Amino acid sequence: MDQLTAIRAFARVVEAGNFTRAADSLDMPNATLSKTVQELEAHLGVRLLQRTTRRVTVTPEGNEYYEKTARILRDLEDVDTSFNAVRSKPRGLLRIDVGGSTARDVLIPALADFMARYPEIRLDLGVSDRPVDLISDNVDCVIRGGPLDNSSLIARYIGHATLITCATPAYLKAFGTPAYPDELKNGHRLVSYLSPQNGRAFPFRFERDGGKTEIKVDHRIGVNESNAHLAAGMAGLGIIQTFSYSICEALQRGALVEILTEWRPAPYPFHVVYPQNRHVPHRLRVFIDWLVETFPQKVSGQ
Known part of the structure; x- marks a missing residue:
């Protein structure tokens, strides 16, 4: 058993809420994913997930294992990303979800600057006010306003609007x-x-x-x-x-x-949100940093 692969597979099942969505996001057959998690459970000698025909529930032991290994995965991903960032320019496809007026009035007018800085990054914009599931919808990040209510996601404050x-x-x-x-x-x-x-x-x-x-x-x-x-x-x-x-x-x-x-009501906060415990590619990191730099000026009309 490749223990690191198994840990990542288990974490994705926990985050996605079921095997089907997790397998789709990993581009892995459902049966292979299930077998990988079973091998991890056998290796540990504990049941991590309780499976029924309708749903998957994380056991208390599974929750404890997920929390402890999540820190390890984040640290490892940070190390990998730092080395990759030094060796290569950011490139590849970014899938971003953003609300309608924010896309029209804030993000799209500013994108020429981002694309000039990073010509090897391609962008797919999903423009909708409807919430998306980042993992099952295979989205790298979302830009949203208002209070945050999902603690399983990582959010970075990027500014506020009036x-x-x-x-x-x-x-x-x-x-x-x-x-x-x-x-x-x-x-x-x-x-x-x-x-x-x-x-x-x-x-x-x-x-x-x-x-x-x-x-x-x-x-x-x-x-x-x-x-x-x-x-x-x-x-x-x-x-x-x-x-x-x-x-x-x-x-x-x-x-x-x-x-x-x-x-006038209090300023309305905006965040860029992305899943935790996933590899954060260099292209996503530079996009988030660019948002932090650019977004406050655009929402304030400067």
Whole structure:
């Protein structure tokens, strides 16, 4: 048994949640992966995974083994990567998933700089606001805003964006300009951004002098994709709350008007997220470093 290969195979099953997805991501037959994990269990003399026809569950011994070997794999991958980075230029294909408005207004306008620096790296962009499974979807990293809720992933902070509440001049002329957040509950039409994951409307958030307010009312229209959400606001369908980098041009030419300026919510954090315990290739490392350098200026409109 190749113990290192077996440890990596076991870790991938734990991270993927089942043998099929793990085998696909490793480009390994399912039967070979299962046999490799069984040989590791025989070598250790413990059951690492509890298998049924429907699911795979990690045993307490499996959890302990995974946590201890994860540190070893990370250290080994860091050593390999450092040597490879010295000997070669970053090259190959990167698969990146990013939300619609972030792709259009932040990432894509800046990519010419990245591609000039690293001409041997190719990029596949998956543009969608829907969450992806990095392992089963074979994605190297995702760029996402908001709080993080998956501790099995590695996240690196890359900057924050400003949320703006706004509407068209025609809408404000017809329905009036609210002076306080609570006025949104009285006769105003809201265009809500719907979670692509569960379909729920994100509340309109406001903050002033340390006090926080959330407005949760029935929306006139809900949209689960960021570019379409902005389009609904631009069409005068109601008040929207969206990122400043998406509407800076519209604000400058007067197509949209910011309201409730004294109630702007706290900055919205963005992270680049990638799986842990996987080999982090040189091309992904330089892309992440480039994001950390470039992203804050782009989201702030500088």
